[in-house]
Amino acid sequence: MAATDGLPTLTYVQPQKLVNTEQYDVIIVGAGFSGLIAARELSLRQRKVLLIEAKDRIGGRTFTAEYDGGKFEIGGTWIHWSQPHVWTEITRYGLSIIESKGVAAEHMSVLLDNGTKLKQITLADNWVTLGKAMEKYSDVDNVQARTVMPLPHAPFTARENVEKYDRLSMQDRFDQVRNALNMTDEIQAMLLALLSMNMQGNIAEGGFVDHLRWWALGDYDMIRMFDKLGRYKIKEGTSTLAQAILNDCQNVKLLLSTSVASVDRTKQDSVIVRLQSGDLILGRTVLVTVPLNVLKNIEFLPALNIKKQDIAAKGQCQGGTKFWAKLDKPIGHWFAMAPYPNPITMAYTDDQDGSVVVGFGPEGLLDMKNIKTVEKELNKFLPTVKVQYVLGHDWRTDPNIMSTWSWYKPGQMSSNLQALQTCEPPVFFASGDIASGWRGFIDGALESGLKSAREIQQYLDKHFTST
Ligand SMILES: Cc1cc2nc3c(=O)[nH]c(=O)nc-3n(C[C@H](O)[C@H](O)[C@H](O)COP(=O)(O)OP(=O)(O)OC[C@H]3O[C@@H](n4cnc5c(N)ncnc54)[C@H](O)[C@@H]3O)c2cc1C
Incomplete structure (x- = not known):
């Protein structure tokens, strides 16, 4: 094992060296779930695969x-049996799930009045009332947005309606229905906290259609939606799943701590991948799986489709903070919410006795490297707890990532998503950030990687025989 952020993790792999300059059938850029699943699928079909990853x-x-x-x-943490691609892998590798306990807490803490007033309320009753407010927020068509997202895994089934609501930010929609919602202060605070938590920032910047997508994936029901988003973790850990997929790959060469600088597809029958080191590698195809917000760091020759370039330049929402805090004493099952711009919009206990809290906040408003800062923010909800340690990673400033989970800005889904998904043979694209269904989730990364693996296999079958 070695460390990321000083934290040991299973998925560190001993570096391999590139020993020759032979041509690969597929060069995959990025070893997240989309790259890993594509590497497995293609290598199991006897394709010669090189997997290049910037991290160690x-x-x-x-x-x-x-x-x-x-x-x-x-x-990425929580999964659900209604996420078809990840659940298939759970079954395949014999993994299991465990519940984050605070989601079923009896009591919750809500911060009102810009974080100055603390209220303790019963979770179950208020969760139902919040669910009703969320229904009104989402109900653009009297059928809970089913005319916009009837089939969330085929998000453009009702393209005209998607375009219509994609003009709105989440805040625009809130402003439209604010009066009709007729909410108590607590419910309004909870609704705004949940919306901000979902897109991890200021809801004025988040596309409303992405909310409707989550709503549809959550069966148009808030409690079911939340169960799918934040309740069940892989017991053995996401790293165990990633490692299991890698172990299943057949003769895939893996280069770690290696960044791709450019992809040149101007030559016939061969793509030239240039590494940051200056080394060149030849491939018949290239699959790019880097996060959307760092796609602009790779130079493509010739340039990518203009719509890909457009969203790569502007980026999707960048997301915020996620941290784990170990408390000095167990507090039982507990849940908390506070509206933006409180540095913590949602937090809950994770373990059985309630001494570990997972927390989320918008746009880097919380310095999670500073225990005292995290403790001070948690003390707004839990005045007497002390924090023993905090674990987290700043994904927003990680140069290879620059975002958390995918949430598009207004207009990006209807303008850019299909372009992002479209391959430009011999260059193909996959990412949790460009999936059709659970975009922004492990499931979406797997969906996207599987789809691209199929496209690449078809392309290679058509143009080359197996090596
Ligand atoms: C804090 C947080 C919480 C989340 N919570 C959940 C959750 O609870 N449930 C859920 O399902 N999902 C969650 N997600 C989202 C989920 O983790 C991602 O959608 C998914 O893991 C993305 O996989 P990917 O393969 O598409 O991309 P990534 O995992 O980002 O993999 C892309 C890889 O490309 C590499 N790379 C970048 N540039 C280069 C380059 N130039 N050369 C070589 N390599 C490069 C990167 O280092 C990276 O390893 C969360 C994400 C974050 C950050």
């Missing part, structure tokens, strides 16, 4: 840190 570990935006006898998911 696989797993990308997921890694399970092993610390103080526990497992802490520093990036």
Whole structure:
């Protein structure tokens, strides 16, 4: 094991050297879940695969840190049996799930009046009332947005309606329905906290259609939606899943701590990948799986489709903070919410006795490297707790990532998503940031990687025989 952010994780792999300049069938850029699943699928079909990863570990935006006898998911965490691609892998590798306990807490703390007033309320009753407010917020068509997102895994089934609502930010929609919602202060605070938490920032910057997508994926129901988003973790850890997929790859060469600088597809029958080191590698195809917000760091010759360039330049929402805090004493099952711009918009206990809290906040408003700052923010909800340690990673400033989970800005889904998904043979694209269904999730990364692996296989079958 080695360390990321000083935290040991299973998915560190001993570096390999590039020993020759032979041509690969596929060069995959990025070893997150989308790159890993594509590497597995293509290598199992006897394709010669090179997997190049800038970090010193696989797993990308997921890694399970092993610390103080526990497992802490520093990036992507929760999955659900209704997420078809990830659940298939859970079954395939014999993994299991464990519940984050605070989601079913009896009591919750809500911060009102710009974080100055603390209210303790019952979770169950208020969760139902919040669900009703969320229904009104989402109900653009009297059928809970089913005319916008009837089939969330085929998000453009009702393209005209998607375009119509994609003009709105989440704040625009809130302003439209604010009066009709007729909410108590607590419910308004909870609604705004949940919306901000979902897009991890200022809801004026988040596209409303992405909310409707989550709503549809959550069966148009808030409690079911939340169960799918934040309740069940992989017991063995996301790193165990990433490692299992890598172990299943057949003769895939993996280069870690290696960044791709450019992809040149101007030559016939061969793509030239240039590494930051200056080394050149030849491939028949290239699969680019880097996060959307760092796509602009790779030079493409000729340039990519203009719509890809447009969103790569502007970026999707960057996301915020996620941290784990170990408390000095157990507090039982507990849940908390506070509206933006409070530095913590949502937090809940994760373990059985309630001494580990997972917290989220918008746009880097919380310095999670500073224990005292985290403790001060948690004390707004829990005045007497002390924090023993905090674990987290600043994904927003990580030069290979620059974002957390995918949330598009207004207009980006209807203008850019299909362009991002479209391959430009011999260059193909996959990412959790460009998936059709669970975009922004591990499931979406797997979906996107599987789709691209199929496209690449078809392309290679058509143009080359197996090597
Ligand atoms: C804090 C946080 C919480 C999350 N919570 C959840 C959750 O609870 N449930 C869930 O399902 N999802 C969650 N997600 C989202 C989920 O983790 C991602 O959607 C998914 O892991 C993305 O996988 P990917 O393979 O598409 O991209 P990534 O995992 O980002 O992999 C892309 C890889 O490309 C590499 N790379 C970048 N540039 C280069 C280059 N030039 N050369 C070589 N390599 C390069 C990167 O280092 C990275 O490893 C969360 C994400 C974060 C950050």
